[in-house]
Amino acid sequence: MFSPRVVSLVPRTGPRRFMSTASKLTTVEVNDKTGIATLTMCRPPVNGQNLELLLDIKSSIKEIENDSSRGLIITSASPKVFCAGLDILEMHKPDQQRLRAVWTELQNVWCALYGISMPTAAAINGHAPAGGCLLATACEYRVMVPDCRIGLNETQLGIIAPKWLVSGFLNILPKRVAERALTQSRLFTTDEALQEGLIDEIANSKEEAVEKCAAFIGTFSKVNPVARALTKLQFRAENLRQFHKEREQDVENFLSLVNRPEVQKGIGAYLEGLKKKKANKQ
Numbered sequence: 181m182f183s184p185r186v187v188s189l190v191p192r193t194g195p196r197r198f199m200s201t202a203s204k205l206t207t208v209e210v211n212d213k214t215g216i217a218t219l220t221m222c223r224p225p226v227n228g229q230n231l232e233l234l235l236d237i238k239s240s241i242k243e244i245e246n247d248s249s250r251g252l253i254i255t256s257a258s259p260k261v262f263c264a265g266l267d268i269l270e271m272h273k274p275d276q277q278r279l280r281a282v283w284t285e286l287q288n289v290w291c292a293l294y295g296i297s298m299p300t301a302a303a304i305n306g307h308a309p310a311g312g313c314l315l316a317t318a319c320e321y322r323v324m325v326p327d328c329r330i331g332l333n334e335t336q337l338g339i340i341a342p343k344w345l346v347s348g349f350l351n352i353l354p355k356r357v358a359e360r361a362l363t364q365s366r367l368f369t370t371d372e373a374l375q376e377g378l379i380d381e382i383a384n385s386k387e388e389a390v391e392k393c394a395a396f397i398g399t400f401s402k403v404n405p406v407a408r409a410l411t412k413l414q415f416r417a418e419n420l421r422q423f424h425k426e427r428e429q430d431v432e433n434f435l436s437l438v439n440r441p442e443v444q445k446g447i448g449a450y451l452e453g454l455k456k457k458k459a460n461k462q
């Protein structure tokens with residue numbers, strides 16, 4: 181299922197690159213000059229978070245952490261989509277063991293990214309609904325390209341985003357805006373996201389987004405890294421503590437919710453809608 185990672189280091193002159201995994205669902209590139217690692221999700225067409233992608237993201241985050249990089253930027257290899265969230269096929273007529281593993285790994289990815297001590301930023305080079313928004317809001321800074329959408333649209337699918345999943349969103353948005361957005365399944369346009377503070381900057385291309393993320397991470401160059409890390413974790417400790425207390429029950433809640441006949445019906449209809457959209461495009 182998950183093969184051991186092959187790490188190939190390229191010369192230390194110029195940007196250093198190591199391919200994260202044998203399956204290549206993510207790559208990690210560390211800029212030797214800045215020491216910043218860029219984690220790129222590469223599961224076409226939309227970086228749907230299936231079990232393998234989630235395992236790969238988690239391993240790449242751990243790899244970056246162990247490599248003591250100066251910061252982490254997360255982005256996507258897809259030209260139009262940062263990440264479409266959970267792979268809906270994993271939730272439709274699911275294999276129960278796999279469904280359990282998918283949700284556990286989504287938790288693990290969030291926990292690893294939200295709780296990492298180094299500076300983090302998301303170069304959101306395309307749409308970022310649901311699990312895509314989760315990744316972006318786990319980071320400390322967000323730069324997004326124009327004409328895309330970001331938000332938590334779970335209620336549209338008949339599922340309820342648990343507290344830990346919403347906590348990054350709530351760190352950024354006023355409670356009132358977050359509550360309304362979640363209950364309405366609102367996907368913010370890039371401009372709306374900037375206006376509400378859900379993203380920090382707009383960039384005209386992925387490259388510019390990565391540069392702006394790197395500039396944000398660079399702002400910490402003169403700050404004591406230990407003091408910075410402890411301060412960040414102090415802000416996030418309560419959400420993490422609550423998450424660890426509830427994570428097992430949360431898996432059970434997810435399984436029982438997804439297995440409900442009416443939710444399965446809703447997920448099936450949603451999938452049909454996505455397919456019809458494609459047919460209409462052709």
Ligand SMILES: CCCCCCCCCC/C=C\CC(=O)SCCNC(=O)CCNC(=O)[C@H](O)C(C)(C)COP(=O)(O)OP(=O)(O)OC[C@H]1O[C@@H](n2cnc3c(N)ncnc32)[C@H](O)[C@@H]1OP(=O)(O)O
Nearest residue numbers: 228264265266267268307310311339340341433434454458
């Ligand atoms: C207290 C109780 C606790 C209970 C716990 C339950 C908690 C549940 C919380 C769940 C949390 C997270 C859930 C999710 O992440 S659900 C996923 C939600 N994602 C979406 O709704 C996104 C759907 N996709 C889109 O809106 C669009 O595809 C896009 C991302 C905007 C891109 O648009 P596009 O025009 O560029 O591409 P499009 O033609 O639509 O898609 C290309 C192909 O990709 C397929 N696809 C898109 N999204 C997904 C997906 N999420 N999963 C699987 N497949 C996806 C799409 O069907 C096309 O496929 P094909 O080419 O037709 O085969």
